[in-house]
Amino acid sequence: MKHARRLTAGTLAAGALALTLAVTGCAQSVDPIERLGRKATADVTDGQDGRGGKNGNDGGGPKAARPHASPSPSAPRPGAHKAWGLDRPLEFAPKPAGRPALPAAAPGRVPVVDRIPVPAGEKTVFLTFDDGAERDPQFLKMAADLRLPISMFLTHSVAGPGYDHFGRLRDLGTGSAIQNHSLTHPNLRTLPYAAQKAEICGQQEQLQKRFGERPRLLRPPFGNYNDDTLRAAKDCGLSSVVLWRASMQINDLRYAEGDALRPGDIVLAHFRGPSELKGATLTEMTTRMLRRIQEQGYRIGVLEDYL
Numbered sequence: 329m330k331h332a333r334r335l336t337a338g339t340l341a342a343g344a345l346a347l348t349l350a351v352t353g354c355a356q357s358v359d360p361i362e363r364l365g366r367k368a369t370a371d372v373t374d375g376q377d378g379r380g381g382k383n384g385n386d387g388g389g390p391k392a393a394r395p396h397a398s399p400s401p402s403a404p405r406p407g408a409h410k411a412w413g414l415d416r417p418l419e420f421a422p423k424p425a426g427r428p429a430l431p432a433a434a435p436g437r438v439p440v441v442d443r444i445p446v447p448a449g450e451k452t453v454f455l456t457f458d459d460g461a462e463r464d465p466q467f468l469k470m471a472a473d474l475r476l477p478i479s480m481f482l483t484h485s486v487a488g489p490g491y492d493h494f495g496r497l498r499d500l501g502t503g504s505a506i507q508n509h510s511l512t513h514p515n516l517r518t519l520p521y522a523a524q525k526a527e528i529c530g531q532q533e534q535l536q537k538r539f540g541e542r543p544r545l546l547r548p549p550f551g552n553y554n555d556d557t558l559r560a561a562k563d564c565g566l567s568s569v570v571l572w573r574a575s576m577q578i579n580d581l582r583y584a585e586g587d588a589l590r591p592g593d594i595v596l597a598h599f600r601g602p603s604e605l606k607g608a609t610l611t612e613m614t615t616r617m618l619r620r621i622q623e624q625g626y627r628i629g630v631l632e633d634y635l
């Protein structure tokens with residue numbers, strides 16, 4: 329039975345996204361590749377790279393068709409939540425009537441988003457998983473059973489050998505999508521424009537070659553970016569740079585501010601396995617994350633329906 333996809337009427341709050349510093353880029357990573365550049369995010373502050381306008385759309389319309397446009401998540405298999413350690417079924421946000429207005433980007437740049445301006449009162453958050461080191465078949469089963477929509481930000485040098493796995497995850501029909509996390513996971517802030525463009529456009533090419541479509545969203549490694557990143561992303565045909573407001577550690581969520589989720593928060597997790605999670609599996613970590621989301625009364629949305 330299909331999950332009811334009530335269309336949301338009404339206007340979307342067009343408030344500017346608070347582009348304050350999210351938690352440290354690829355925060356608390358125990359993955360060696362993530363240790364390389366865990367600095368400089370402190371420089372990514374409101375007013376420097378954040379575009380504070382509130383009018384208009386993203387100014388950088390999608391350049392590519394999406395042959396795998398995300399379907400709405402349908403209802404999970406009855407009882408699936410119990411099998412995966414949840415007390416009750418997950419709730420999913422209805423597909424929005426339209427895309428919310430984002431802060432306007434400067435000419436030739438993409439906007440930066442770390443929280444979606446969902447309509448007032450809608451307690452929706454979004455799941456994103458980065459890198460692509462862990463390819464746990466059990467996670468495929470979990471995502472299928474629970475109908476999880478996941479935005480996968482893949483790095484070619486990490487995820488490349490496992491693209492088949494991520495293709496299967498995308499093709500579960502749960503609303504998951506593959507997005508750009510660079511070719512080799514550098515700290516883009518340390519690179520000149522041309523090198524940044526090579527990292528970003530290069531991964532666009534790789535992902536198009538493998539999956540038949542060009543991503544629309546970029547997550548810069550470690551969350552580190554500068555004006556050249558926003559320009560390169562635009563020049564590579566992307567529509568937004570996507571950061572996060574909460575990040576999943578091994579046991580708990582860490583928040584960019586405060587001690588709770590807020591409506592529209594983009595949640596960061598990583599494809600990690602027991603060697604990086606102190607023995608926990610990716611599915612166990614995900615169960616903990618989903619419990620935290622449920623405990624706070626949130627439902628899950630499809631990020632690509634909003635961006």
Ligand SMILES: [Zn+2]
Pocket residue numbers: 354362458459509513549550
């Ligand atoms: Zn990463």
